Amino acid sequence: MASRGRRPEHSGPPDSRMIDIQTKMTERALELLCLPENQPCYLLDIGCGSGLSGDYISDEGHYWVGIDISTAMLDAALDRDTEGDLLLGDMGQGIPFRPGSFDGCISISAVQWLCNANKKSDIPAKRLYRFFSSLYAVLVRGARAVLQLYPENSEQLELITTQATRAGFTGGVVVDFPNSGSMGKGLQSSPLCSLATSSQLSLARAPHKMARRGLMKKSREWVLEKKARRRRQGKEVRPDTQYTGRKRKPRF
Amino acid sequence: MKLLTHNLLSSHVRGVGTRGFPLRLQATEVRINPVEFNPDFVARMIPKVEWAALAEAVDCLNLAAIPKEPIEGFEHDETFLRKMHHVLLEVDVLEGTLQCPESGRLFPISRGIPNMLLSDDETET
Numbered sequence: 001m002a003s004r005g006r007r008p009e010h011s012g013p014p015d016s017r018m019i020d021i022q023t024k025m026t027e028r029a030l031e032l033l034c035l036p037e038n039q040p041c042y043l044l045d046i047g048c049g050s051g052l053s054g055d056y057i058s059d060e061g062h063y064w065v066g067i068d069i070s071t072a073m074l075d076a077a078l079d080r081d082t083e084g085d086l087l088l089g090d091m092g093q094g095i096p097f098r099p100g101s102f103d104g105c106i107s108i109s110a111v112q113w114l115c116n117a118n119k120k121s122d123i124p125a126k127r128l129y130r131f132f133s134s135l136y137a138v139l140v141r142g143a144r145a146v147l148q149l150y151p152e153n154s155e156q157l158e159l160i161t162t163q164a165t166r167a168g169f170t171g172g173v174v175v176d177f178p179n180s181g182s183m184g185k186g187l188q189s190s191p192l193c194s195l196a197t198s199s200q201l202s203l204a205r206a207p208h209k210m211a212r213r214g215l216m217k218k219s220r221e222w223v224l225e226k227k228a229r230r231r232r233q234g235k236e237v238r239p240d241t242q243y244t245g246r247k248r249k250p251r252f
Numbered sequence: 253m254k255l256l257t258h259n260l261l262s263s264h265v266r267g268v269g270t271r272g273f274p275l276r277l278q279a280t281e282v283r284i285n286p287v288e289f290n291p292d293f294v295a296r297m298i299p300k301v302e303w304a305a306l307a308e309a310v311d312c313l314n315l316a317a318i319p320k321e322p323i324e325g326f327e328h329d330e331t332f333l334r335k336m337h338h339v340l341l342e343v344d345v346l347e348g349t350l351q352c353p354e355s356g357r358l359f360p361i362s363r364g365i366p367n368m369l370l371s372d373d374e375t376e377t
Contacts, residue, residue: 040293063293063341065257067368074365083287085257089368093375096264096368098273101300121372130376134264 019052022108026053029106029146030060032174041103044138046091046147047110049073051082057106058083065102067091092127094134101138105145112149115156125234128160132167145169162232220245253366255313256297256340259306261366263352263359266376271354274305277312279348279361287341294337295327301340310339 035041041062048054048066050073057064064084068074074086089096092114114131115124135145151157161173223245231237263272303321310318318339319332326332350359350366357374360367 040290040296042293042297061290065260069369075363078363078365085254086365087368088365090370093368093370094264096262096272097260098262098302101260119372126377 022052023056025108025148026056026106029053029108029148030057032146033104033106033144035062035104042101044095044097044102044105044135045084046095046105046107046135047113048077048084048086049108049110051077051080051084051086053106053108054082054084055080067095091131092122094130095138097138099137100140102143103140104143105135105139105147107145107147107149109148109150111147111160112151112156115152115159123234125159125163128163128234129166132164132169136168144171158231159234162234166232253345253361253364254341255306255309255343255345256301258309258345258350259301259340261350263354263357264368264376265352265355265357265370265374268352268354272352274302274308274353275350275359276353277309277345277348277350279313279345281345281347282313283344283346285342285344287337289334289337291330291333291337294333294340297340298322298326298336306339313343313345315339315343 033043043057043062043064045054045057045064045066048064048068049070051066054064054066054077065087066077066082066084067087067089068077069088069090071088074088077086087096091110111131114128117124139145149160151160157173164171224240227237227240227244258275258277261273261275262270263275265272299322301322307318307320310316318335323329323332344364345361346364348361350361351357352359355374
């Protein structure tokens, strides 16, 4: 569970209420993963922590590899004797596996950490892109990634989905509201965001690359396109309004 | 770290790309863990295995040699599947190192967990 304010590498293992929530979230994530029935799969668990989600994956008959940045959490996973293999790693540095290694990927409350710059040299958009592009490669074609996360605000969520799209993923955000049937009653106090994406190469290429030809410099369309491009790069851009790119008086 | 994981791991050091596989394995402590045999899973993973890299790892760990390549009709050959199940899922490297074949970078393995953390200079941008 994302401990507000504390870096994931400094967090310890969760308490019993959090364990219950994590298990429920893993159940929901596996549901969204839409794996073929009765087939044992090889999955990647990003931010596996002490292996709570991994245990659920094992119980469902699948095999898994977990990556986490916290040695404390991984030590706890070792004590719990999890079945999956564990790796000490930083998802923002890329996923160190051969292409097409995994049938699916889940992540419980981890990906939003990529939005926090730990050091001055960290650029969240770059780390997110590195994560998503390498994740795309290590997934089997058509495989899904379900990333449950706690974005701080809509800008953060947009930054994440933008980089996922740039990396070739299609899909969208599933929001489970509190007390809705899918998550059970009274288990969470805020909406649960799951980014359910799949690597369907045929749908990957965004149309914006074609839009650049035939656009007159400085026209309203050009301005809008440039703003969209800067948003994709993860930069802060003022919202588009009816005044965007309007004709100014000659004194400009 | 199981040998199945080792067979899929690839170095993500900057500039290395596809030449980061296979990671050269060196082990100082190995443990054999009994794992429940699931023929479906083993049969599904065999096509993903890079056989030469697996044979090399088996050799490095001084285990009983495996067949040179997957035998014809392996999906139904229980003896073969059990043998591969043992090699891929029951052999656990607890202490040792993994070496990137292209950059020479060493990734230590401690308590069965490989440390794949890179420095800023080694990370692909």
